[in-house]
Amino acid sequence: MPQATHDVFNQPEPLAGYDAFAGNRALQDALRLNAPALDTAQFHALGRAVGSPRMQEDARLANVHAPQLRSHDRFGRRIDEVEFHPSYHALMGAAAEAGLHGTPWAGEGPSPHVRRAAAFMLFTEAEPSILCPISMTYAVMPALRANPAIHRDWAPGLAARAYDPAPLPFDRKAGLTMGMGMTEKQGGSDVRANTTGAVPDGEDGWGRRFRITGHKWFFSAPMCDAFLILANAPGGLSCFFLPRWLPDGTRNAIRIQRLKDKLGNKANASSEVEFEDAAAWLVGEEGRGVPQILEMGTMTRLDCALGTSGLMRQALSLALDHTAQRQAFGKPLIDQPLMRSVLADLALESEAATALALRLARSFDHPGDAHERAMARLLTPVAKFWICKRGAAFAQEAMECLGGNGYVEEGGQGVMARIYREMPLNSIWEGAGNIMALDLLRALRKADAGAALAAELAPARGQHAALDRLADALPARVEAMATEVEARLLAQDVALAVQAGLLARSAPAAVFAAFCDSRLAGRWGQTFGSLPAGTDFDTIVQRARPR
Template identity: 80%
Template sequence: MPQTHEVFNQPAPLAGYDLFAGNAALRDALKFNAPQLDTAPLAALGAKLGMQEMQQHARLANIHKPQLHTHDRFGRRVDQVEFHPSYHALMQAAVEAGLHGTPWAGEGASPHVLRAAGFMLFTELEPSVLCPISMTYAVTPALRGNPGIHHDWSTKLTSRAYDPQLRVWREKPGVTMGMGMTEKQGGSDVRANTTRAEPDGEDSWGKRLRVTGHKWFFSAPMCDAFLILAQTTSGLSCLFLPRVLPDGSLNAIRIQRLKDKLGNHANASSEVEFENATAWLVGEEGRGVPQILEMGTMTRLDCALGTSGLMRQALALALNHTSQRKAFGKTLIEQPLMRNVLADLALESEAATALAIRLARAFDRRGDGHEAVMARLLTPVAKFWICKRGSPFAQEAMECLGGNGYVEEGGEGVMARIYREMPLNSIWEGAGNIMALDLLRAIRKADAAAALAHELSPVKGSHPALDRLVAALPTRVEEMATEAEARRLAQDVALAVQAALLLQSAPPAVATAFCASRIGGDWGQAFGTLGAGTDFDAIIARAMPR
């Protein structure tokens, strides 16, 4: 039988490649921020995550959505979520890579930077499992507020063993943790929480309470324990809520339903109710808000890291496609307009990587006065700006693939998953306005102008447009009195720091083009509007994933 058509001019999928070896921007950011870092674990992780087998796990975990089972066949309440085996394979890989609580074990040099780079690489493969991974990272140090729980749980939270079984903590080689803070009537305004906790005696874990209420977003409900907020007699307090109680019985955490959300389909986000559930006080009673803010700092770092990772993967897919697909007599990547778009995306991706890794460096050096201030300032700035750039970035990268990128099938179907996932990090853990307000709080409590001046001083005189922006920042920071301008300030601080980092760590072609476009104004209002003098060849060659 004759064939009706021959398939040609369809790019081979981006598979079987090394995510770390092909990411020059990440490698250079690591050299600049943590020159003594042993990158061997990242090299091994990058090779593993680019394997077709791991990509298959990511695909299957999203096709086969988690299933909620509220009762067993005999009518007993079980409140369990069933995941596809590929989800567990991804979780195991993330835990084995130490992307959860391992930085708190104090292993090696620059553990937070090492973990941040691994987190970004893993996001390129699949971000869904990084929700419980990120929450475990954020809540582990908070448990120091309860010596008994910290003694029993800390080594298991930093263990590289993944155990999805529902059983008491002492029988498990490793555990994960989640958070439950927001309620349907409050969202980010956690002071509006109505969940209540009543005293129920004391034991080896300290003050025990009985909790009644609900949580509107309770992500990764199969974690082993959660930190939640509830109203006590002294005000909003932080509580430790295990799924399985010390005596082996199930805690009264009632999963009402799983969210049908826009982003990834592999992870479970739920609504829950507490029916006289058992919890223990963590930290000072009535001081729950400061504790959740401290934990939020770490999850906001992960939002910036996650979006940076998604940007990199979207760029890699666009480069892979356009270097193979032909139109009008030559490959897309040879077309002048496409080269402008790809180079512009590469600049944005590298700048996001540079800022996110710089923030992680501050977490490794919290004992240093300058680094402590920069951690406080750059957390809302990086979370705001990088995550805000994510969605338009994904849309433009998808456009590079045309209709193939819009279809959720095959290798290029990953782009559609990225596009759906991009808004998450901008919304989660405080949307744009919350981040801008948090920047104002940080400015009022720290000598922000002096810290920024010190941070930006190494590049003074490198670019006239950057010099003008840097010169104006101290006055703007010191005189910032209106909330209405807070977003603009967050944007400009982000751009100034990104430019300074690229001038110190990236090739001249990248740094010059970034300063000329983002700060000097030689740019339009969409990607692909770089000036004609841009060194497109050098920027694109640097960004190629292979």
Template identity: 80%
Template sequence: MPDIATHEVFNQPEPLVDYDLFQGHAALRDALKFNAPALDTAPLAELGRRLGTAEMQLHARLANVHAPQLRTHDRFGRRIDQVEFHPSYHALMDAAVQAGLHGTPWAGGCASPHVLRAAGFMLFTELEPSVLCPISMTYAVTPALRGNPAVYADWGPKLTNRSYDPQPRLWRDKAGLTMGMGMTEKQGGSDVRANTTRAEPAGQDGWGPRYAVTGHKWFFSAPMCDAFLVLAQTASGLSCLFLPRVLPQGEPNAIRIQRLKDKLGNKANASSEVEFHGAIAWLVGEEGRGVPQILEMGTLTRLDCALGTSGLMRQALGLALNHASQRQAFGKRLILQPLMRNVLADLALESEAACALSLRLARAFDHPDQPHEKAMARLLTPVAKYWVCKRGSHFAQEAMECLGGNGYVEEGGEGVMARIYREMPLNSIWEGAGNIMALDLLRAIRKADAAAALAQELAPARGQHAALDRLVAALPTRVEEMASEVEARRLAQDVAVAVQAALLAQTAPPAVFAAFCDSRIAGNWGQAFGTLGAATDFDAILARAMPR
């Protein structure tokens, strides 16, 4: 046959594949040394090598291309309420469970378990974030489940086992278990006190007070987990209940999946709407105290929102750097073009600052008995969730632009950037959008000596940058005098940036710290990425950020 090719394909970058995510992430490794100097990072090194392989990247693509499918009935007309996933979804879930991302802090036998798990969670997000929804919920639900000691005694050990079993079977017949949540309803959203789902007493057994739950959940993720914590109205008010998918006698619980959500992103994960028709559940904690019980879980899932966005930032930055270091334009590689260098360096600053803040927050959960760490966990959870996640979408758009039209397509390795862009808004919305986080920050500073804790946290950076010194000096007064909700977002932003700068002063090279403070605090910056000052040490920043 004649050769009908019209041109040679060249000047197209090789994909970012078969690389080591952990060794290529200098900012993460330095943050680990700072937050957990005695930590054995060998499991992270192994995970980083595995996640960068072509095999795992293929699983990530296939799990998103072949979205979950709802099967409400079998072929005989019997109700089954099951969700079918592509095999690649299960491969990713198995990898996340093997890495202990669902339960390492609760399994024992590890130094700095929250920091270890947080670093692994960030690395896995670089591969595929959607499957981490049930992983994150299992992590967050496990300690809250202690509010029912009998249930926890049966379920707790299997919620930390590194064994993934997707089959809908009785809990005692499975080596590993996962859990989800059902909080929000159509009429209330974040205002869970507006929930109308009812739970009526239905006796008592070895797991304690039993209830029959009737109502609905507007967002129910992920519906194929083994059990869920849900909120429902009881005689004493809104209560937290443990609702398994398979009842102790072996029959399915009365959970009816109405439909799966057609979401902007997060395609591999099944988010659903459900109805409960007298579904059986058991009380967790005190009746009428469901909101405080749920808030314990929300704190951990909000940590994961910050970790996840940090991971997505790092992945987007890596793809942009990989493209720019190979692609030629106007006579030289993109990464040598002055304006592109500015954009990439600016993105690198944002990514490292997000990583530093998120991992610092994880460290606070490793030391709950230390007053300062307890205060920082309460203070930094809404701050990190608000600011890191709020920056995500803007970051992803700018990183996508570095790839030009190639970044906008859904095909091949470059198509990962489009997937990142669609994923970014989720972490900002899930578990409390921006206003909810800003209001939570106000609650935090009103209930504790937040000003003193913040001053202690920022003290190591004192005297290292004049603009940072001015911001640090003003923050305690602003925290103490903050009385109006109107400026709560601005306060969350400034606390986040100040803590990020203080952390970079202790973990990053001088070039990174100076450029961050000059731009984010001193004002030598525009209102878009790529507007750093001309005196910035671009060489040092870009060399540190390269993924290979």
């Protein structure tokens, strides 16, 4: 009888069927620091869903079967619809049920923004790209208050824990989503270069109505129910509410030209659109569109930091779980000294990112507190810049822990390849690194940022000499408002100082000491895996293991 050529062994089982929150001690401790009154039962339930084979399969299918544009129906009528795989809709429904979109603005319980942030990070571990429309819905909700009539009609649907993909007018749907359309092909981040025009067209129950003609070069999630866009009105660049369906039940003139073929973010449809005399309503003051967009950008930039932190955690979990099962040179990879150094270094980076992102979210729960307002303004560009900048290098190193298995797209190990392709997006979206560094300089000119930073770091003073030195130097650098060419370095150092200060209050001594020794005291090389020999590798690695 023919014999099999070989038996399959020493191949790790997929990381599935686990509670993604139960093993995430960094997130648990950050929650205790930032929102101690929160009940964590909700996170365990979401963690089990995120770690379930069912949601993991939905994530795979939603990325394999990319969205398809259906510009016309079979009779030749324009419909401008995007067709998604059923797994996309399943994921969107789970995200809405978890309250990741507009629910914090409905004031549900204590610390709604921290609660939503922690859940957003957890969900990102399953599938980040569908969270684009979820994030935009979260960001636009406050801006709608500038048009009370639209806010009155749309806010309940935008905050509902329901997802309804049907292409119908808003008042016939159980749940609603919103997107944003700002950038044009000639301007990109320089939205003042926009050419899209808005012509007054009377007034009705939603206020001043305009007719929009122009285009948007990046118009993400075009199947949302409405969008906030920028267009040039007679009074200047203004913010407009643009629904897909008009109050009379007809389709608005939003023409989807094509879908973007992106490096990653495959499950989410990003598009180019043109507006052909489309109807839109003014939101806020005419000519004040840019300040309104900047306010919304604060929320989406928070989500960039949260999303990258979630992706880091998932990449770390995959690396830890793989190396705990894979044998090489007589023992598990996780017990090999060099691999242990790499894993511990990745664990430090992941925990520091989680701590900083959740600290930023806390500032949105206390808008009436002067210190929290200052920290929101200061930390938004800092966290977005630093965490997202670290993401791609982090993903590459985590992928290397899996060797060739991490580079393939197939099966459970293919998650790592998907993470790697996703990582650059959050660094680019909503303002790349230079935009964030310039935004930091603007923040320094608008608030007593030096004093706010000193107060933030005060609880950690005296616990590590390197942190004390950096904390002593930063306020003067902040107050001096560093020149533009130094802005990236300042953003990095503020991020590292705040991360260290947070770890002093939330993490074990071994984590705090290793972070300060490496990131602040200079006992670190140019790559992950270059921690000093005296590091408590065992404590750091064991703390980070997902199961």
